[in-house]
Amino acid sequence: MTEATHDDRVGYLAAWGLLGDAWVERPYVEVDGRGVIVRTAAGRPADAPAIVHDLGRRLLYPGLVNAHSHAFQRAIRGGTHRRGDGDPSSFWSWREAMYRVASSLGPDEVYAVTRRCYAEMLRAGITCVGEFHYLHHAPDGTPYADANELSRQVLRAAAEVGIRVVLLEVYYARAGEGRPALPEQRRFCDGSVDRYLARVDILRSEGHAVGLAPHSVRAVPLTALTELAAYARAHGLVVHAHVSEQPRENDESRAEHGRTPTEVFADAGCLARPGSFTAVHAIHLEDRDHDLLAGHNVCACPTTEADLGDGIIPAPRHRQHGTGLALGSDSNAVIDLVQEARLLEMHERLRAQARLCLAGPDPVARTLLDIATVGGARALGRPELGRLVAGSPFDACAADLDHPHLADLPDDQAHDALWLSGTAAAIDRVFVGGVRRR
Numbered sequence: 001m002t003e004a005t006h007d008d009r010v011g012y013l014a015a016w017g018l019l020g021d022a023w024v025e026r027p028y029v030e031v032d033g034r035g036v037i038v039r040t041a042a043g044r045p046a047d048a049p050a051i052v053h054d055l056g057r058r059l060l061y062p063g064l065v066n067a068h069s070h071a072f073q074r075a076i077r078g079g080t081h082r083r084g085d086g087d088p089s090s091f092w093s094w095r096e097a098m099y100r101v102a103s104s105l106g107p108d109e110v111y112a113v114t115r116r117c118y119a120e121m122l123r124a125g126i127t128c129v130g131e132f133h134y135l136h137h138a139p140d141g142t143p144y145a146d147a148n149e150l151s152r153q154v155l156r157a158a159a160e161v162g163i164r165v166v167l168l169e170v171y172y173a174r175a176g177e178g179r180p181a182l183p184e185q186r187r188f189c190d191g192s193v194d195r196y197l198a199r200v201d202i203l204r205s206e207g208h209a210v211g212l213a214p215h216s217v218r219a220v221p222l223t224a225l226t227e228l229a230a231y232a233r234a235h236g237l238v239v240h241a242h243v244s245e246q247p248r249e250n251d252e253s254r255a256e257h258g259r260t261p262t263e264v265f266a267d268a269g270c271l272a273r274p275g276s277f278t279a280v281h282a283i284h285l286e287d288r289d290h291d292l293l294a295g296h297n298v299c300a301c302p303t304t305e306a307d308l309g310d311g312i313i314p315a316p317r318h319r320q321h322g323t324g325l326a327l328g329s330d331s332n333a334v335i336d337l338v339q340e341a342r343l344l345e346m347h348e349r350l351r352a353q354a355r356l357c358l359a360g361p362d363p364v365a366r367t368l369l370d371i372a373t374v375g376g377a378r379a380l381g382r383p384e385l386g387r388l389v390a391g392s393p394f395d396a397c398a399a400d401l402d403h404p405h406l407a408d409l410p411d412d413q414a415h416d417a418l419w420l421s422g423t424a425a426a427i428d429r430v431f432v433g434g435v436r437r438r
């Protein structure tokens with residue numbers, strides 16, 4: 001492979017943007033032939049390369065990082081809001097509707113729905129997604145000729161769309177304590193930790209970005225959790241799991257273990273390596289759970305959590321405990337991390353009857369942007385992403401200051417208008433690894 005030279009370099013300029021930790025006017029980013037940022041500056045340097053793309057009146061941001069997705073669930077968008085065919089009026093009855101689709105998809109359909117979903121993510125400024133992937137085998141649980149067939153369909157969809165993916169390979173074993181997997185859950189199950197890890201070994205050996213994802217304490221017994229935690233530690237992998245999304249999950253955990261789900265994950269060793277665990281949802285927590293999650297990550301998915309009636313994530317408490325926040329589009333009923341971020345703040349305003357709930361040293365908009373970028377990158381174990389700094393890939397998105405939602409606002413106010421009253425619709429430029437994707 002030939003080295004990138006100065007001649008391969010191109011520059012990008014915008015009106016305003018976030019470079020590293022600094023909000024600057026006329027942000028300039030220089031990118032080499034491999035798509036890696038080689039320098040940043042406020043304003044075009046005198047020695048800039050010949051080609052500098054001026055993005056004009058746009059706000060330049062790092063690419064957004066979506067830390068929790070079930071791509072196939074896009075297929076039921078809008079399909080679970082009426083009584084009639086079943087009763088989708090609770091989380092658990094919604095899950096039955098979701099399982100009907102989960103049981104119906106073959107490899108081609110998994111590829112097609114995932115591709116559609118990821119294309120939508122890319123349009124919305126998402127440059128990396130953590131796919132919490134649990135459709136593994138044929139609907140009756142029989143492995144395909146290639147046991148990683150459906151994981152490969154996800155990887156193929158991501159590659160063709162041009163989005164980065166971290167495959168959070170799900171381990172699933174049972175319907176609950178003492179209950180084997182339901183027929184509709186059989187395709188999620190590998191049958192043993194060894195068979196599951198053999199699949200993971202292959203994916204890792206092929207160079208794919210992989211994390212371990214014990215689905216939940218309901219679906220994974222403690223012995224298996226302990227083995228998964230040991231493997232993750234040995235190989236430096238992140239661990240993601242659904243944690244305390246619904247009160248019933250806590251009740252079942254107490255009945256089986258006498259402990260909360262977070263305590264069970266901690267006792268199994270899943271939290272042993274600082275920063276490596278991501279609790280998805282983490283809504284119904286006890287005080288001790290917050291202490292245990294300190295230094296780890298929580299992935300909030302506010303549009304899905306609202307849709308499913310889960311509850312409001314205690315985001316300020318997570319921040320007070322030093323728990324990193326990330327965002328996920330989860331069910332993909334909505335694919336818009338700007339809305340996810342905004343609702344994180346707005347749900348807390350409704351609960352607290354107060355404003356500026358997630359403000360810290362930085363204004364709320366900056367906090368939300370950080371959660372949507374570096375927060376997700378940290379949760380996915382990809383610290384090189386989420387920031388526009390030298391040495392990082394040029395993964396970026398830009399919002400149009402002349403979009404109808406932002407037009408005629410002062411530029412610095414437009415940034416707050418996007419994150420606190422807007423949507424991703426204003427984002428109209430997206431780059432992944434230096435390649436323009438939108």
Ligand SMILES: N=CN[C@@H](CCC(=O)O)C(=O)O
Nearest residue numbers: 070095216242304308330331
């Ligand atoms: N937002 C929740 N999604 C979960 C629900 C299933 C469960 O908790 O059993 C999911 O797709 O795996």
